[in-house]
Amino acid sequence: MTKNTASAPSSEDAPAQSPAAQRTPTSLHDVVTLLHLNLIPLLEPEDARSLLLCYQHTPLSRGVRNAIATHGLKRFYDRDEAHFGNGCMGDWHRLVPVSPVGGRSGRCACIYDSRTKRNIVPEELPLPRILDARAHLLEAMCLIGEGINPHCFRGLQMDRNFDLRQYGVLQPMLFSLATAVEREQQQTTDGTEEQSERIDVDDVDELTRLLDSQEAGFGTRFFSPTNQSRQPAGMVEAHWRGIHVDLATNATTCQFCDNNTDAMLEGPKSLQYRAAEYQFMLRQHCRDVYQPLKKFMVRHLKHIHYVRPSPGWNDAGSRFRGHEWLDLIAGFTPGGVLCGVYLTNVEIPTNWMGFRVSLAPGAYSFEAIDLMRLRIAN
Known part of the structure; x- marks a missing residue:
């Protein structure tokens, strides 16, 4: 009695695969690359930052990264009125502010259209494109927004x-050193050749x-041991010089x-006060x-310094009126962006002083002091 055995089908007998089955599956990287112009209008700046962080090891092309980062920066431009390169009171991307913001709540109306x-x-924003500068600026802006x-x-x-x-007021600032690198390249080459990969x-x-190449003496003053x-x-x-931060215990x-x-x-x-x-x-x-x-700056930035201006530097010309400091x-982000705050002292309107909501947390109340004076007087 013979045993019937089924013979294995040869490769010629196998059904042919459709072209769709032979294609490599589409990855999210491909989707972002092909459809980023349709995707980015849906993103908040923080989402754009997260998207760029996802592709650090499988990088997107420079053009795609710049487009995503620029969209995030434009949202900050509109939402937070950080008017990068506009040369106005709200221009955060400057080593030295054009004008102290003071008690004006950080609002700048220079881009507001009263008709619409x-x-x-x-x-387009007047920001550097080399060295992934816009992605690093977006990262710095998100840090500013966070802490x-x-x-x-x-x-x-x-x-x-x-x-x-x-009274004093803090106002945010940031400046990408890629601006200085890009400027140097434009002065020595045709601007298309990158001489370094990072700062x-x-x-x-x-x-x-x-820093000195952008603002005379700025870098020397910033890193001065004196x-x-x-x-x-x-x-x-x-207070700043007296604060000690222990990141291990998250204590200050x-x-x-x-x-x-x-x-x-x-x-x-x-004698009337205790x-x-x-x-x-x-x-x-x-x-x-x-x-x-x-604590936030120590956790995220390098070379953090408290820098006082040199005597008389803001007294000349019309940019300052002499009573501001x-x-x-x-400090610096890993991407080469100087990031922090300016402390400014300006003439704050008397009626603005009275709004308790406009005072920073931890302020003592005027009413308590007035009551204390009345208590002592009686």
Whole structure:
């Protein structure tokens, strides 16, 4: 008795695969590359940043990355009124602000169209394209939105005695050093040849040189050892230099608050105020503004410095009126973007001072002090 066995089909007998079955499956990378112009209008800046981070190891083309990053920056331009390169009060992408924002809530109306009641966002932004600069600027803007901007455009009471009110306001700034690199390339080549792949943020000499090339003496002043070792000149600087950040425990302490608060008092103490009331006045904002801000910057930035301007630098010309100071607190992102805040002191309208919502967290209330004076007087 013979056993029937089925013979295996030969390759010639196998059914032919359709062209669709032979194609490589479409990846998300392909979709983003082909349809990014349709995709990016749906993205908020934070979404655009996350999308770019997803493709660090399988990079998108330079044109696609620039398009995605530019869209995110345009959303910031419109949403947060960060008017990059516009040369106005709201131009955040400057080493030195055109004008202190002060108590104006960070709003700039230079792009507002009263006819359509909408902001006019330009088709192109005057920002560098080399060294993935726009993606790095988008990353820096998202950092500002996350942990820096919440502390900006609100009044800081920096009184050093109860008889003289002093106010400051933080305003955000950022500047891509790719701007300086791109400018150098345009001066030495036809602008199409990249001489480096990235900005080395560990090379302090190179950072200094690039900053100085954009604003004379800026980098030298920023990294000056003297600037970091001298005694604080104001309340914010006194707190900032006294704050210690422990990232391992996510804790902060302020040596100025704990030990040296009285060192910043101006003039003799008045007997009508208790020592605890003086200390409360001088410690305001530190726990709620200065310590969280420094912890965030230490976590995300390198070479963080508190920089005071050189004497008299903002007294000449019409850009400043001489009563503002522009202390800079900033550090560098890994992508070569200087990122931080300017502390400005401006003439704040009296009626603006009265709005408690406009004061930064940790402020003491005027009413409490007035009641205390009444209590002592009686």
